[in-house]
Amino acid sequence: MRRTMVAGNWKMHGTRASVAELINGLRHLALPGGVDVAVFPPFLHIGQVVDGLKGQSIQVGAQNSAVEPAQGALTGEIAPSQLVDAGCAYVLVGHSERRQLMGESDQVLNRKFAAAQACGLIPVLCIGETLEQRESGKTLEVVSRQLGSIIEELGVGAFAKAVIAYEPVWAIGTGLTATPQQAQDVHAAIRAQLAAENSEVAQGVRLLYGGSVKAANAVELFGMPDIDGGLIGGASLNADEFGAICRAAGN
Numbered sequence: 235m236r237r238t239m240v241a242g243n244w245k246m247h248g249t250r251a252s253v254a255e256l257i258n259g260l261r262h263l264a265l266p267g268g269v270d271v272a273v274f275p276p277f278l279h280i281g282q283v284v285d286g287l288k289g290q291s292i293q294v295g296a297q298n299s300a301v302e303p304a305q306g307a308l309t310g311e312i313a314p315s316q317l318v319d320a321g322c323a324y325v326l327v328g329h330s331e332r333r334q335l336m337g338e339s340d341q342v343l344n345r346k347f348a349a350a351q352a353c354g355l356i357p358v359l360c361i362g363e364t365l366e367q368r369e370s371g372k373t374l375e376v377v378s379r380q381l382g383s384i385i386e387e388l389g390v391g392a393f394a395k396a397v398i399a400y401e402p403v404w405a406i407g408t409g410l411t412a413t414p415q416q417a418q419d420v421h422a423a424i425r426a427q428l429a430a431e432n433s434e435v436a437q438g439v440r441l442l443y444g445g446s447v448k449a450a451n452a453v454e455l456f457g458m459p460d461i462d463g464g465l466i467g468g469a470s471l472n473a474d475e476f477g478a479i480c481r482a483a484g485n
């Protein structure tokens with residue numbers, strides 16, 4: 235049985251004061267058992283969040299990490315080993331904002347994924363199609379290529395200790411959500427691609443949906459058989475809304 239997971243990607247949001255307020259809100263949430271909850275603050279606030287959430291059942295992750303596991307001469311980057319030292323358990327790999335705006339290629343992401351795992355971090359691999367790709371019928375081809383890149387480079391076994399987030403680019407921050415059936419169809423295809431290589435890995439890996447998830451649509455999405463939780467952007471900046479999404483995942 236897969237444990238559901240709800241992850242909050244804070245993106246490039248927060249000041250010391252707003253983060254303190256959000257931590258306070260998170261500390262007061264009644265979180266359901268059986269759901270893994272994690273938040274992904276900007277690098278700058280990771281220490282503050284790790285300290286502020288001490289003793290809580292909420293884990294912390296980073297939104298990005300370097301292509302090399304160890305510290306070194308790489309100005310402006312953060313090594314996965316430094317993230318472990320700071321108290322992180324997870325790291326996002328390949329969020330569409332980084333693929334599109336920062337030009338991160340599958341080759342670079344393969345290295346980031348491997349470097350994270352080498353340090354014991356759990357990578358959350360983000361994959362998903364643009365609106366143009368969906369409208370031209372290329373959704374499954376795009377997602378399969380993004381997933382296949384890691385499988386080819388690192389082997390399907392790499393997903394025994396990873397999470398996958400399907401985030402259709404057209405649903406991110408737009409208020410447009412994939413219907414539960416649209417999301418389920420892609421999740422089922424992702425699991426089938428993994429199962430063709432290793433059915434145990436395919437059955438064990440958590441597949442999160444991301445893209446305009448809110449408390450109001452979470453129950454229906456999380457009710458689909460291959461949706462094991464969510465990667466939440468905007469709604470994760472509001473502790474009460476985030477808590478309600480976590481409770482939806484616990485149902």
Ligand code: 13P
Pocket residue numbers: 243329401405406407408409444445446447465466467468469
């Ligand atoms: P929104 O929930 O704001 O659409 O963002 C989703 C996302 O990109 C999470 O990584």
